[in-house]
Amino acid sequence: MNLAELREEIETIDREIVEKIAQRTYVADTIAQVKSEKGLPTTDEQQEQAVMDRAGDNAEQFDVDANLVKAVFRLLIELNKVEQRESR
Numbered sequence: 001m002n003l004a005e006l007r008e009e010i011e012t013i014d015r016e017i018v019e020k021i022a023q024r025t026y027v028a029d030t031i032a033q034v035k036s037e038k039g040l041p042t043t044d045e046q047q048e049q050a051v052m053d054r055a056g057d058n059a060e061q062f063d064v065d066a067n068l069v070k071a072v073f074r075l076l077i078e079l080n081k082v083e084q085r086e087s088r
């Protein structure tokens, strides 16, 4: 594969990553509605820890830096929490 082809592959992957982020955000919005109906708080620290632990395990499985992957997931969780607070 030449440079242009490799960058095209990255472009496709980048689009898929954003699509997955959008899907995750959509599901989290639905979770927020359920929590709101049940009178539960937006933040669930135990669940956040489970998400972070899983991110670390998955990173190790795919041989990428666990701390960097966890940093990405911390941002994704914060994104959802901001949205969840704004929609209340």
Ligand SMILES: O=C(O)C(=O)C[C@]1(C(=O)O)C=C[C@@H](O)C=C1
Pocket (backbone or CB within 6 Å): 028, 031, 032, 042, 043, 044, 045, 047, 048, 051, 076, 077, 078, 080, 081
């Ligand atoms: O699982 C939930 O309760 C969510 O709202 C989703 C999510 C996440 O982004 O993974 C976001 C905020 C919560 O504090 C915990 C987890």
